[in-house]
Amino acid sequence: MSMVIDRRTDEEKAHTTGYIVGTDSFRSGWGSANGGKSYYALAILDNDYRMSEVVEYNMRARSDMKRVRFNLHLPRVGRGDHLSIAGPTEAGRHYERGGFGSTET
Numbered sequence: 260m261s262m263v264i265d266r267r268t269d270e271e272k273a274h275t276t277g278y279i280v281g282t283d284s285f286r287s288g289w290g291s292a293n294g295g296k297s298y299y300a301l302a303i304l305d306n307d308y309r310m311s312e313v314v315e316y317n318m319r320a321r322s323d324m325k326r327v328r329f330n331l332h333l334p335r336v337g338r339g340d341h342l343s344i345a346g347p348t349e350a351g352r353h354y355e356r357g358g359f360g361s362t363e364t
Contacts (some may be wrong), residue, residue, distance in 0.1 A: 261295070261336040267302055271294050271346035277303040277331050278344075279314045281324035295339025299324065301353050302346040313356055320359035 283297040300320065303311045311329060318327045329354065336342045345353075354357040 261338060261340045262342070263336060264341075266349040267344060267346040268348050271302055271304060271348060274304040275302040275346070276306045277311065277329060278333060279303065279311060279318055279327065280330050281318050281321075281327040282336055283324050284323050285307070295337060295341065297341045298334050298336070300330070300333055300342060300344045301350055302344065303329075304346070310354065314353050314359075317353045317355075317357075317359040 265272075278300040280298055280300045281301050299318075301314050303314065314329060315329065318324050333344065334342065347354045
């Protein structure tokens with residue numbers, strides 16, 4: 260069984276135009292992703308290119324995130340996979356310049 264948890268607000272859902280997605284290497288294979296992979300998708304709102312750059316940079320700065328990429332759609336989840344979706348309200352640090360590392364962006 261797969262699990263999808265969407266923590267975006269209704270407003271964020273209405274304005275989502277893409278996602279920065281990463282595979283969480285720490286959570287994959289156990290817990291709610293037992294036997295599968297754990298994905299983290301951060302919503303990009305209103306085609307905001309600058310937002311996507313900052314979010315991607317911050318996600319790449321996290322050592323537990325692998326295969327960080329931009330997707331227009333959410334990734335497919337298979338049996339045993341877990342997908343967590345968030346936006347700026349829930350994951351504010353990811354949307355701040357230098358939220359997980361230097362301020363090079």
